[in-house]
Amino acid sequence: MVFKKVMASSLLAAAVMTASLAHAADVRVGLVVKALGIGFFEAANKGAQEAAKELGDVEVIYTGPTSTTAEGQIEVINSLIAQKVDAIAVSANDTDALVPILKKAQKRGIKVISWDSGVGKAGRQIHLNPSSNPLIGEMNIKLADVAAKAAGGGKADIAILSATPTSTNQNIWIDEMKKVLPNYANLNLVATVYGDDLADKSYRETIGLLKSHPNLKVIVAPTSVGIVAAAQAVKDQGKIGKVFVTGLGLPSELAGHVKSGAVKSFAIWNPIDLGYAATMISYNLVKGKATASEVSMGRIGTAKLDADGNAAMAEPFIYDASNVDEFAEIF
Amino acid sequence: MDNSRTIPNTAQDPDNTLNNSTGSAVSKLPSTSIKQRLMSWEFFLLLITAAVCVANSFASPYFLDPWNLSDATFNFVEKAIVALPLALLIICREIDLSVASIIALASVAMGYAAQWGADNTTLLIIGISVGICCGLFNGLLVTHFAIPSIVITIGTMSLFRGLSYILLGDQVLKDYPAGFDYFGQGYVYWVFSVEFTLFLALAVVFYLLLHHTNFGRRTYAIGKNPTGAFYSGINVKRHRLLLFILVGAFAGLAAVLLTSRLGSTRPTIALGWELSIITMVVLGGVNIMGGSGSIHGVFIAVFLMGFVTFGLGLLNVPGIVMSIIVGAMLIAVIACPVLLARYLQRPR
Numbered sequence: 001m002v003f004k005k006v007m008a009s010s011l012l013a014a015a016v017m018t019a020s021l022a023h024a025a026d027v028r029v030g031l032v033v034k035a036l037g038i039g040f041f042e043a044a045n046k047g048a049q050e051a052a053k054e055l056g057d058v059e060v061i062y063t064g065p066t067s068t069t070a071e072g073q074i075e076v077i078n079s080l081i082a083q084k085v086d087a088i089a090v091s092a093n094d095t096d097a098l099v100p101i102l103k104k105a106q107k108r109g110i111k112v113i114s115w116d117s118g119v120g121k122a123g124r125q126i127h128l129n130p131s132s133n134p135l136i137g138e139m140n141i142k143l144a145d146v147a148a149k150a151a152g153g154g155k156a157d158i159a160i161l162s163a164t165p166t167s168t169n170q171n172i173w174i175d176e177m178k179k180v181l182p183n184y185a186n187l188n189l190v191a192t193v194y195g196d197d198l199a200d201k202s203y204r205e206t207i208g209l210l211k212s213h214p215n216l217k218v219i220v221a222p223t224s225v226g227i228v229a230a231a232q233a234v235k236d237q238g239k240i241g242k243v244f245v246t247g248l249g250l251p252s253e254l255a256g257h258v259k260s261g262a263v264k265s266f267a268i269w270n271p272i273d274l275g276y277a278a279t280m281i282s283y284n285l286v287k288g289k290a291t292a293s294e295v296s297m298g299r300i301g302t303a304k305l306d307a308d309g310n311a312a313m314a315e316p317f318i319y320d321a322s323n324v325d326e327f328a329e330i331f
Numbered sequence: 332m333d334n335s336r337t338i339p340n341t342a343q344d345p346d347n348t349l350n351n352s353t354g355s356a357v358s359k360l361p362s363t364s365i366k367q368r369l370m371s372w373e374f375f376l377l378l379i380t381a382a383v384c385v386a387n388s389f390a391s392p393y394f395l396d397p398w399n400l401s402d403a404t405f406n407f408v409e410k411a412i413v414a415l416p417l418a419l420l421i422i423c424r425e426i427d428l429s430v431a432s433i434i435a436l437a438s439v440a441m442g443y444a445a446q447w448g449a450d451n452t453t454l455l456i457i458g459i460s461v462g463i464c465c466g467l468f469n470g471l472l473v474t475h476f477a478i479p480s481i482v483i484t485i486g487t488m489s490l491f492r493g494l495s496y497i498l499l500g501d502q503v504l505k506d507y508p509a510g511f512d513y514f515g516q517g518y519v520y521w522v523f524s525v526e527f528t529l530f531l532a533l534a535v536v537f538y539l540l541l542h543h544t545n546f547g548r549r550t551y552a553i554g555k556n557p558t559g560a561f562y563s564g565i566n567v568k569r570h571r572l573l574l575f576i577l578v579g580a581f582a583g584l585a586a587v588l589l590t591s592r593l594g595s596t597r598p599t600i601a602l603g604w605e606l607s608i609i610t611m612v613v614l615g616g617v618n619i620m621g622g623s624g625s626i627h628g629v630f631i632a633v634f635l636m637g638f639v640t641f642g643l644g645l646l647n648v649p650g651i652v653m654s655i656i657v658g659a660m661l662i663a664v665i666a667c668p669v670l671l672a673r674y675l676q677r678p679r
Contacts (some may be wrong), residue, residue, distance in 0.1 A: 022578075036649050036650060036651060038531075047500035063647055063649070064650070065539060066453075066604075066650035066651050066653075066654060069599065069603070070593065070597070071600075071602075073606075074405075074406075074646065075406045075640070075644065078402050078403065078406060079644030079645050080400075080401075081402060082393050082396070082399035082402060082403070082641075082644075083393050083645060084393065094595070094597060096503055096505050096594060096595035097591070097594065097597070099595075100593065100594050104580065117450075178582075189388050
């Protein structure tokens, strides 16, 4: 008798819990990151929560392993599958190792997208890149133009400080920069040098540039190591106000140089927007509002999908004196 | 079982040593009373596991679902398969910290073999063979140079992992033949995966090996008193060498299963697994100083660990909090019986 009573009450409790969970939100999205406790991903979660608030009927489950391993992420994804979430949006630790478990998730009716760091095509429906190569190239030249105007306007010599000569990403971005350069008649590219993503070599290459090109106004460094070293070199050589450094870098590393004036503005993807867009895309997939060629990202716009389901979110986000301190605390 | 830890009297059974080494003594021991059986470590673990299951099914409506439970087993079965032979090795007063690195090296070897066109059977053999070679290497160093195994295997842990990094760098190997995914992703019957079924079968084999053969009795004898075992005619070195090879072979088998489950190999595969595997063994009541422990204890501990982490995962408890809980559980479960024994034995 007692046993029966216990069973009955436990079943009742379970039923109540199921009901309350079902009412909490119509769409549950698992936002899986490379590891918990990383500023960049905490910021992405902030964006995801913003999207959830805006949509109203969404619950975002922010989760990830303690260290950046594929096995840890698989364990986390396993428990999301068990909870029967509606969508999983993952920034993957391993392009290939996550494919089998994500295939399983899709087989159980869960929509899967990857963002930031992608997984193989078989494991997801959409991959959201933070940006695209043409957009990155264009942004770098746009920033150079802003910096050239700050340095006095008129004709301006610019130089590029890259990583290694064999770095695939860097070379693609430099090509894209050269493609849009003719649209800016005032900018004159005088040199491309390589700092190998080493702080001391980048520093020496920058000093070389400053010595050999006395009319240099702007140094564009689309590498987070190079941009810091170049800014330091400009400061040490007393060229602040005459030569500006710009490119791609991290707010936490560049906040000081923005204050000193060596850097006017720079760009990198905005993690808050990335988390927001990933949540929006997941929601629209669940609701069947995505087509084979495009899907809405809410306030950010519409993502165009290529044949493999790849999308680019937006051009890199610009950081300057007005917002760099706020983001320096995040990443 | 005669060799399991009993709560009121944890380690003081000196006459067991000789009885065990002679091999025929098990039947001569006084038969365990029901009360003793209830006070055993394994029963205590079983109670906790049951409590965890009940708590989990109250906390999450998704816990008691055959498919979910089946999915959950994938998270720990490969580790559990290595824990079985490792329990024997630890009972024998040795340890192997290099198991996760052996998994990595075996996986890299399989990856290259697959690239050169090896079929599934060959891959299985290669995985286990690499494991055996690594185990043999560990075992020879420990037994021939008489260096403590903790020192040797800390070294080979870095050595095997380092070799995987040198061979593979930041590359990935994923040219596994069709059907290779059966080992780590296939199902034998309904929700019983290949991995899980294999683990159940191996657990039975290891139970018989440790508790019902001379090999098992020798393992306890060496663990309780290596010198005594030596003088009663046991080839201690050869026995330990065999156990190291056994652990290596099973790490190789785990490599086959894990590689098949992931469908790819990177040098970081199974990073940090050695500690979770040893945790399973210790939680199962195997004395880290050697001499006592049981396979059924390890078997229950595997499920206890698996259910606790899966249950917390269903509640979306962050991994950092989860490792704190598992750590606290380990300390509590180990400390409780000791404190209880002290309480029962206090002078009245």
